[in-house]
Amino acid sequence: MKVFLLFTLLLNLSCNIDQQKNTALENATTKDTAAVSEKPQLEQKVVKEEPVVLDTGQTWFTVNITKNDSAYINYEGSWPVFLESNNSATLQLSRSKNIMSVTDILTLYMNGVPSGKVPIVLSNSEKGTASMIMSPVTDGVYGLPITPTEGLLNITKNVNAVVTGNFEGKATNSDKDIFLFKGYFLNVKINPDKI
Numbered sequence: 237m238k239v240f241l242l243f244t245l246l247l248n249l250s251c252n253i254d255q256q257k258n259t260a261l262e263n264a265t266t267k268d269t270a271a272v273s274e275k276p277q278l279e280q281k282v283v284k285e286e287p288v289v290l291d292t293g294q295t296w297f298t299v300n301i302t303k304n305d306s307a308y309i310n311y312e313g314s315w316p317v318f319l320e321s322n323n324s325a326t327l328q329l330s331r332s333k334n335i336m337s338v339t340d341i342l343t344l345y346m347n348g349v350p351s352g353k354v355p356i357v358l359s360n361s362e363k364g365t366a367s368m369i370m371s372p373v374t375d376g377v378y379g380l381p382i383t384p385t386e387g388l389l390n391i392t393k394n395v396n397a398v399v400t401g402n403f404e405g406k407a408t409n410s411d412k413d414i415f416l417f418k419g420y421f422l423n424v425k426i427n428p429d430k431i
Contacts, residue, residue, distance in 0.1 A: 384415070
């Protein structure tokens with residue numbers, strides 16, 4: 237009987253010691269968690285993922301313009317027009333396939349067909365520059381053009397008179413509205429009637 241009582245006493249003592257260790261461990265964990273939560277949280281920047289534009293051989297373009305960080309003009313199509321003559325090149329990206337209709341049209345003017353990145357400027361009279369004009373439609377008529385004064389045009393491929401690239405630009409109008417331009421064009425034929 238003494239052995240049984242001694243065994244029970246040791247068992248209870250052992251259980252009490254384990255319980256005290258667990259309580260101490262839980263208290264330490266709670267303190268660590270509280271200490272971590274008391275530390276100021278670092279602001280996490282939200283990074284917008286750029287859409288991946290895959291070149292599957294199709295002819296395609298997209299035009300996205302924001303006005304004061306709100307969507308303004310967004311469209312895409314498969315009917316870009318790229319014309320080159322002498323030392324001048326023009327790329328037109330229109331909302332409608334019928335470019336003779338009144339439609340939103342973004343036009344890029346280049347001094348020759350550049351390779352790589354070239355700056356967007358107000359007037360592309362210098363070689364290695366480009367300019368952009370957006371002709372927006374408001375209530376069925378052309379409104380005031382929007383002309384970026386900064387940005388870049390990036391020609392990423394120019395093989396056998398087929399061009400791929402992207403662009404971005406920034407414009408500010410007289411009302412201090414800020415317009416941001418971004419777009420892509422894939423496999424656009426230069427002077428398509430000649431190919």
